[in-house]
Structure formats: C-alpha cells, structure tokens
Amino acid sequence: PPPPAAPETGPAAEMPPPPPRPADLSAPPATSPALTLTVAPLDDTACRKRLERLGATFEALPPIANGQCGAEKPLKLTRLSGDVALTPPATLVCNTAEALARLATEAQEASERILKAPLRSLSIGTSYECRGQNHDPEAKLSEHSFANGVDIMGYGFEGRGPIKVGAGLDDAAEATFQAAIRAKACGFFRTVLGPGSDAAHGNHLHLDERERNAGHRLCQ
Template identity: 65%
Template sequence: MKPVMLASLVGAGFAAGIGAPRAEPGKQAPAATVPLPPPQPPERPNDLVPPSPQVTPLPPGRPPELATSPDRAGDRKPEEASRAAGTATGQEPAPTTPPETPLPPARPPELSGEAALVLTVAAPDDTACLRRLERLGVRFEALPPLSNGQCSAPHPLSVTALADGVALEPAATLTCRSAEALARWTSEVQVAARRSFDDSLKSLVLGGSYVCRGQNHDTDAKLSEHSFANAVDIMGYGFAKRANLTVSAVPDGTPEAAFLSTVRASACGFFRTVLGPGSDAAHGNHLHLDERERNAGHRLCE
C-alpha cells in the first residue's frame, strides 16, 4: 500500500475516535429528547374582567331665573336677537351695522391757533423780595413789563446801586430775584477786596443785563437768561484807591489772581450759572451770572 493512502486511513480513524464518544460495555446510548410546547396560561378570574366604560355626566340644567324667556327677549342686544331669530327659522341672520364711533369733543378755543403759542405763566409775587432788597440797601425802581416775542420780564427793576454805595455802571435791568442774588454776592466781593487789596469796592462794571438774544449771541441757539432779565455780565471791578481790575486770565500767584478766583468761587453760592475765563471763548473777558432753573436744583459753575 502506498504511504499516502496509509496516512489518510490512519488520520480518518483517529478523527473518528476523537469525535464520537465510546459507549461503555453493558450500557445503551441515551435516546434523543424532543422539546415540549410551553404550558397554557390559567384562565382569567371572573373578578378581573375589564370595567364597563364610564359615561361623562352632563352639566346641571340652567336655573330657571337665568333661562331665556319671552319677557327677557327685549333685553337682548340687536345682534343677539337677530342671531336668535335666524337660528329659530333656520336662516342665516342678516349682518348688523356696527354703531358709529363718536367724535372727540372740539378743541377749546384757547388751545387753538395763535393763542396756544402764547406763554401764559403767572408772574411771581415779588412783594417779599422787594422788601429784602430795601433791607440790603439796594437802590432800584420798578419798570414797565418787558415783552419782545418770547423774551419777557413781567416785573423788571432798574438797579443803580448796591450796599455800601457800590454803583452799577451802567444800571442793570433785572428781576427782583436776580437783583437780590447780585446784592448778596457783592457783599462777598467787598470782603475779598479788603482782604486782597486793603481797599473798598466802589463799582461793578457791567457788560449787559436784559437783552433779547440767544445764548452766546447765536440766533439759532436757545434763548439766553439775558432775555428774561435774569442774568448779568461783570466786566470789571472799581475800587476807591487802586485802578480798576478787569475780568481776564491773570498770572497765578498775584493778588489780582487771588481776588478774581475768590469772587468767582463765591458767586456759585448765589447764582445757578457762573461762567468766566476758561469756560469757553465766549466768556473769556467777563463773568456771566444767571438764575436759570434746572432739574433737581443743578448748578453750572465753571
């Protein structure tokens, strides 16, 4: 026999010996088992039958006192009555015309036309203010009301001198409140003059008081407080012994610089607006003082 065939027979026998288990002598091989079907579930108990479907209860009937009756038919709105009639006859109700919107009342005559543009503000009562001016030693006289378009002053005063004989050059046209602020501030200027120069203040050189114009002489700007006799421009100070001192930027460390700085700072306690050299180009040669009202009592001190 050829060696190749012999090797094949030996390999087949060896494989057969490994794959099939040998039966022990005297015992039979176990018979093959067949899987059984799963057992049937027990019957459903009678007490677990599904409940019968529940019926949603209807709402209670409408109370008789709220039911619609023939007597209450007249209380219906026209569109409701029409809709009810159409439903009863099976016809589509005819559309109803909505009521006309009432017109607003006519505008009052005083708020129409040129009358609405007139500034109607009650003039302040200056009785108490005039008494204070007299006590402060201010020389003044009442002027007729001023009115030029929106520029106005109902009770202007022509003020010629203040306490201690301090003259105003020229006389100022101011409201009583502005004149009082100027008089009280000038008392502080008098103290500063004696402290800085050992001299007495004799005059205030003014650049203007009442004039109808815009701020900084700009015709398109908001009206200046000068337009209401509520402002004054201080150009310089006159003294009894020394030469006049003009409002300007002077070298620091001099008595003149100390005096101008002191009186300018003190003005912020009497006026709501204080502008001067260094504020802007328009106020480089004078001290602008006014009583402009601002929100929350705000003051502009530059």
C-alpha cells in the same frame, strides 16, 4: 427707589427759586377758553423788601414783552450796599438782583481783605437783552432774554486802579480776588461762567438763575 437728596445748605439755600418764564408771546391764542391756562401774577414783594434791606438802590420798570423774551416785573438796579455803583445800571428781575446784591457784600469783604481797597463799582456788560446764548441766533434763548442774567466785566475801587475780568492774573492779589469772587458767585447763582469756561466768556463773569432739573448748577 433711591433715597431722597439731602437738602441744599449754604447761601444758595436762602435764595427763592427764579420766577417762571414768560408765556410764549409769539404763540397763537387758544381757540377755546377751556384750553386757556391761568397763570398767577408774579409777586416779588418779599424779594424787593429783602433787596432794600441789603441796601440796594433800584426802581420798578414797566413789563418787558418782546416776542418770547420778556420780564413781568423788571427792576433797574443802580447801586448796591456800601455805595457800590453799577455802571451802567442793570435791568434784572428781583431774585437775580438780590443774588447780585448778596454777591456784592462778599465782594466788598474780599476787596478789603485781599486788595486792601474798598470796592466802589461793578462794570456791567449785559443784563436784559433779547438774544440767543453766546449771541448765536440759532441757539436757545439766553437768560439775558428774561432779565435773569448779568455779566460783570470788571471792578472799580477806591485808591487803586480797576480790574478787568480775566486780566491782570499775573498779579497774585488780583488773581486771588477774581478767584474769590467767582467761587462766592457759585453760592448765589445757578450758572457761573467766566475766563477758562469757553471762548465766549474769556473777558467777563456771566451769572444767571437758570432753572435746571433736580436743582443742578453749572459753576465753571
């Protein structure tokens, strides 16, 4: 047999695995108690404590159940460390919120170093939304359907104008900043798609925690 894969290292190795998918709520109930599976309720207490230590501001939301879409313990994430606001707030499960909070600390450092301006906001496109991938109703469900994905549309700063994802790339500093954030995102998220990946991601950075076989990541 092939030798075992080397353990993953770096920021991503510190991240817990994403929560399991919600049950197929549209499926008929089991006809026999013997066929009923017992699923332990999600415990994200440790994740929420880490999120607090990262300086994030959030509140618990009621469970989301919409057919096969949903999230057992979603959070409304409004602000990240360093007074970075999310506009609008994002509805995410805790591990995805934590990944975004960790990315924000890297984005702040890059903003100060490359643009010489403090990062003050992330412009959020979609967080939770029950839909197929790339808005295709025939496609498999997007990670947005499980509050497990988030789209960043742009960045706001103190003392300089905002940057829209995919725009302003003729400016060397802005292009360097966007490339730095994208590269850092690949350390925290299992999926990173943005301008150049495909036509559907030309104006935003899509980040999610989709589980794949053998821990495979998609970073484009």
